[in-house]
Amino acid sequence: MESVIVAIDGPSGTGKSSTSKAVAAKLGLSYLDTGAQYRAITWWMISNGVDVHDADAVANAAGKPVIVSGTDPARPTITVDGADAAGPIRTEEVTSKVSAVSAVPEVRALITELQRTIAKDAEHGIVVEGRDIGTTVLPDADLKIFLTASPEARAARRSGELKGVDVHATKEALIKRDAADSSRKTSPLAKAGDAVEVDTTELTLDQVIECVVTLVDEKRTAAK
Numbered sequence: 001m002e003s004v005i006v007a008i009d010g011p012s013g014t015g016k017s018s019t020s021k022a023v024a025a026k027l028g029l030s031y032l033d034t035g036a037q038y039r040a041i042t043w044w045m046i047s048n049g050v051d052v053h054d055a056d057a058v059a060n061a062a063g064k065p066v067i068v069s070g071t072d073p074a075r076p077t078i079t080v081d082g083a084d085a086a087g088p089i090r091t092e093e094v095t096s097k098v099s100a101v102s103a104v105p106e107v108r109a110l111i112t113e114l115q116r117t118i119a120k121d122a123e124h125g126i127v128v129e130g131r132d133i134g135t136t137v138l139p140d141a142d143l144k145i146f147l148t149a150s151p152e153a154r155a156a157r158r159s160g161e162l163k164g165v166d167v168h169a170t171k172e173a174l175i176k177r178d179a180a181d182s183s184r185k186t187s188p189l190a191k192a193g194d195a196v197e198v199d200t201t202e203l204t205l206d207q208v209i210e211c212v213v214t215l216v217d218e219k220r221t222a223a224k
């Protein structure tokens with residue numbers, strides 16, 4: 001198997017981005033953070049005065065922003081209409097509104113198309129992380145991983161990132177966002193039937209990375 005496509009899905013804070021970036025870097029693959037794309041379109045909606053809870057308004061505006069993702073795992077980038085969006089997409093306001101925008105079918109159709117094009121163009125293969133990669137975006141991926149972790153572990157990890165943030169409030173926010181992402185009608189957060197589930201609660205990040213690299217190696221060996 002020359003080129004390899006790896007799909008990594010799972011709830012918020014399970015380690016998808018950290019794992020995907022490291023695995024891609026180790027194996028010389030491209031890397032795509034699809035959550036960043038949904039955050040980018042949400043940021044554009046907010047910046048342009050679109051009511052994110054008005055699904056028709058969001059659907060009508062969905063085709064306007066030009067979102068470009070850079071796929072080097074050492075330096076992933078995201079721009080909206082040519083402007084660097086890496087900082088603005090991580091604000092609390094965007095985080096609290098992204099589930100509403102990403103539930104709109106017209107938004108998902110456009111972003112899914114963009115993701116498939118990026119994956120197709122990745123010369124050596126790609127690690128794509130998100131919520132519906134194994135189920136909807138790349139159902140023929142060579143390897144599908146579904147990361148999980150307890151809400152307590154995920155909240156502790158996030159609170160460690162954002163100094164001074166209350167762990168209980170962080171846990172409640174994670175649970176609320178996962179519930180919204182899992183219950184939407186169009187391609188909800190879900191484990192693909194053929195995905196390998198990895199519970200990261202008791203694992204270090206290095207152990208998770210090693211586990212995924214081993215699974216990719218096994219796939220490549222089996223394909224020879």
Ligand SMILES: Nc1ncnc2c1ncn2[C@@H]1O[C@H](COP(=O)(O)OP(=O)(O)OP(=O)(O)O)[C@@H](O)[C@H]1O
Binds near residue numbers: 010013016204
């Ligand atoms: N196995 C692990 N053990 C300890 N900390 C971890 C582990 N995996 C990830 N982390 C840390 O947890 C935090 C969240 O990880 P990351 O951003 O990779 O999760 P995510 O699943 O991509 O989250 P989101 O979906 O919200 O973007 C980061 O600070 C990361 O360093």
Ligand SMILES: Nc1ccn([C@H]2C[C@H](O)[C@@H](COP(=O)(O)O)O2)c(=O)n1
Binds near residue numbers: 012038102131132181
């Ligand atoms: N494939 C995806 C990726 C992300 N989303 C939505 C749902 C998430 O809450 C949000 C932000 O993702 P994160 O940056 O936390 O990974 O984007 C989705 O619907 N589908």
